[in-house]
Amino acid sequence: MLCDHQVVTDHLIDYIDGKLSPVMRKQVEDAMAECPSCKEAYLNAVALTQTAARWQDQPVPEWHRTEYAVRPRQQTSSWLNWTSLAASAMAILMVVFQVNISTSENGLQIAFGSQANVDAIVERKLAEYKQQQDTLLDARFVAAADKQDTARKLMMADMLDKTREERRDDLNFIVTGIQTQRFEDQAKLDKELLSLAQNQIENNQYISQLIQSANYSEGDK
């Protein structure tokens, strides 16, 4: 009988570990008795087990374990608990307008570092984009809305950092546009912000991690 090595391929490790039923064990032993190839696989596996056990762990050379470990920025307020902040458009807008958001007894407060002249419009914009992004992302994030874990805080901090670095040029361009055009060309600005937001959603790995994290949270329930 010609051996296709399948029995030994499937069960060799369990055979060595003594985890097979007597019936299966017999099958493996029969295959090894008749097939030199299977017999050799077994012998090599046993030898390899012994070989691996002889490995002497080599000490790890000294290295910088925290070089790349960016610490999350200390946040005194709980603004990160705002689930919809996950929307990248919001992150961008926050960078653009240096938005400070804090919670108080009066609820959510939004303040701008400058651009006082566009406060009203921006505030409306923020609300609009929040709504838009909510619609877009709520399906994914709603499950995690009440699970404000540290993981997401770190990710938000990371994302804002990265957003700030990567999008500075884009943002400067848009800020300039806002200042000079004074929202005369609303449609164009809308389009720019939206495409920027979408671009961010598609490309930002932190966003995808965030989504992954949210999905995991959902799965945990």
Add this chain to the structure above:
Amino acid sequence: MFQLRKDEKLIEKALGGSQSSWVSLVKRYEGLVYNYCYRMTFNNSDAMDLMQEVYLAVYRNLPAYRGDGKFKSWMMRIAANKTTDFLRSRGRNPLHQAGDVLDDEFHTHDSPHSDYEEYAENKQIMKVLATLSEEHRMVVELKFFQHFTFEEISQQTGVAVSTLKTRLYAALQKLKGHMEVQNVV
């Protein structure tokens, strides 16, 4: 179980910004990861580079760690991915052609003489591993050195269990003639 819980605690603290927790977590597994990288790259400095890449990725992905499985297994999945990428890019680098890597390795190692004696055994083992392709070496590494189950290896590598078993059988065949030297020892 205790170990598992402690991993989770360190991860939680690290995510909260505790550098010392992160360092503790790294130190707990870096020996395992480093030796794994060493056996996969056959080279001290490559092992070091690869290990750092693995931990950078672990750090970046830590927020996405579910906490519902073994951290070690999750970490080794990242290690497997990084190793595949690393070996692939090294394969394109003419400075790192297969065959060169094992020579001189232990002469450049700046450890005391006693260490040299101790690691001479490792050199023999790596010579055996060097007869395998990267795919075969990976499954041998994860099965015989890391002692993961086929299911765990499958999760880490994204390769089906049946394929892994076939690869392992083939790897054991490839060891023909190389293991005999080991058997005598």
